[in-house]
Amino acid sequence: MAITNFRLTTDEYTENFSDIHPPFENLTAALVEANRCIFCYDAPCIKSCPTSINVPKFIKQIATENIKGSAHTIFDSNIMGGGCSKVCPVEKLCEGSCVYNLMEEEPIQIARLQRYSTEKAIREKWPLFTRKPSNGKKVAVVGAGPAGLSCAHVLSRQGVDVTIYEKEAKGGGLMTYGIAAYKVTPEFCEDEVNYVLSLGGIEINYNQELGKNITLPELQSQYDAVYIGIGVGLARQLEIPGEHLEGVEDAISFIYDIRSKPFNQVKVGENVAVIGMGMTAIDAATQAKRLGAKQVTMVYRRTEAEMPCTQVELDIAKLDGCNIIWLAAPKEVLGVDGKATALVCSKMILGEPDASGRRSPIETGETIVLEVDMIIKAAGQMPFESLVSGLSLENKYGKITTDAHGVTSLNGVFAGGDCVNGGREVVDAVQAGKDGAAGILEFLSV
Missing domain, CATH: 3.50.50.60 (FAD/NAD(P)-binding domain)
Incomplete structure (x- = not known):
């Protein structure tokens, strides 16, 4: 048979692409799981999370029915914690390091607990963060993926005005366009992006591609700093x-x-x-x-x-x-x-x-x-080698060269995420955005 569509019925598509990791049905179910946690001292689950979420703390907050506090603990370390709870390979990160594995018991369902708090926060639009007054500094972020959004959120919380330039019609990057639909829906990704933007001080200009609609010199002349989070996307x-x-x-x-x-x-x-x-x-x-x-x-x-x-x-x-x-x-x-x-x-x-x-x-x-x-x-x-080379940035086969805080070879230009590391997990990109924001804040003396 030839390559075609309309193979299945609407109900079959719905069933096949339904949530592969169903959430807890209610608070009671979440409480039962949260109370399994022994709240380890020097918890290995924190160390295994690239964004260092305080896992025992947010689980303890769930156990005491402080769901809003739990969501704040998660988002304070990882503003994309909702999406990460769905797509992270937790079996080799937080849950993989849970001490219950050493006792031949099922690890704490950290991802589902994280999902319980974050989904509720996003759904009910809880305003968990307050932005400092604008300090007059302006930063351009190229790419509205996890790295760019994470960087923008940290900067905006400190009063920096951020404008994101995104080549697609929606934000979210890999989360929105590159992950299996049964793991996370495009609708959730849109809600998550809107939640990040709800802080204020962040504007996204869509359908704006670096090297096509905008150039790096233009951004350098208009902004106090530039963060590049364009990811990777060329198929090998x-x-x-x-x-x-x-x-x-x-x-x-x-x-x-x-x-x-x-x-x-x-x-x-x-x-x-x-x-x-x-x-x-x-x-x-x-x-x-x-x-x-x-x-x-x-x-x-x-x-x-x-x-x-x-x-x-x-x-x-x-x-x-x-x-x-x-x-x-x-x-x-x-x-x-x-x-x-x-x-x-x-x-x-x-x-x-x-x-x-x-x-x-x-x-x-x-x-x-x-x-x-x-x-x-x-x-x-593969990285966008021709694009990166045209930016006059030091790179290695298209992967932008930076230090630990995202500093590139061009003054005032920072980068992070897959365009630097060549492609890792979403949670790694979020941390790269945080690291880049820290470097930019130091550069701006904010």
């Missing part, structure tokens, strides 16, 4: 024959369509191959299945032991019925009349570890052929 190419046949697309574009269109307008193949095993690959594979693909096969050139995604994410793909082929690397895409019909993969073995310590895959000379009508490339994302 496979560099194999047939890669540009119809039916071959990158995961970024595929997920973007799911996030920005009704589900019944997103086209998906009958037999889909997904190349890669990171979080984006998992999101692409599971959503292809939930859009109605008959068969989805994930192809990864290493073994399960080397996969970049977490076991929890892999289990989601398995439960959705995705097939997995380990030790297989894409070699060629075959096609008929300009359309992809098969993916040829080289069988691999693992050799000696590479520079990162991971064992390098080596071709065996054998191949396998998968009959497909759609191939989704999720082999990683």
Whole structure:
């Protein structure tokens, strides 16, 4: 069958893309879980959170029914704490470090407790922060993703007037356009962005792209400082024959369509191959299945032991019925009349570890052929190298070079998030925004 849409009924789409991590139904359920916490001294869950949320404190506040105080504790460290409670890989962060794991018991459901407080705060529009009077300083932030929004919120709380320039029609960045719809809805992302803006002193100019509608020199001349949080977003190419046949697309574009269109307008193949095993690959594979693909096969050139995604994410793909082929690397895409019909993969073995310590895959000379009508490339994302190079910023293959406070090689220009680190978790971007704001406040002597 050809790549098409309208595969499922409205009810089926609704069921397939419903919340994969349901919230606590009521306060009683949240209280029961909160009271399991033993409120560790020098808690490991705090140390494992990139934004250092005081987890025992906010859980204790829930346990004492101080939900507003709990939300304040979370947002004070992570203004995107609502979204992070839905999308963070908590199994390798806060919940993964919970001491209950050492006792072979289920860890505290930190994410669900965090979600309980933050969702209530966002839904009821609690004004938890007061902005200092405007001090006359103006800062431009490029990118309304987690890093940019976090930076803007910290600056505005200190009385700095912030203008954000965002290339898309909505804010939220990766949260809005790049994460599986069953984890966080675009509607929630919009509510979260509006909650950040409710502090005041922050204005977003949408459909304004750096290097196209605005330039860095213009921003430098109009503002006291500039923060760049443009993320990454260029799909890594496979560099194999047939890669540009119809039916071959990158995961970024595929997920973007799911996030920005009704589900019944997103086209998906009958037999889909997904190349890669990171979080984006998992999101692409599971959503292809939930859009109605008959068969989805994930192809990864290493073994399960080397996969970049977490076991929890892999289990989601398995439960959705995705097939997995380990030790297989894409070699060629075959096609008929300009359309992809098969993916040829080289069988691999693992050799000696590479520079990162991971064992390098080596071709065996054998191949396998998968009959497909759609191939989704999720082999990683690359920085906007040509754009960054044109900004005269010191960089390494497109990743902007900064110090710990986001200071770049240009005076008064700061950067953070994926455009600096190459791509990490949402919570890392939030912390980068905080670090950048601290550097800007010092630079402005505020």
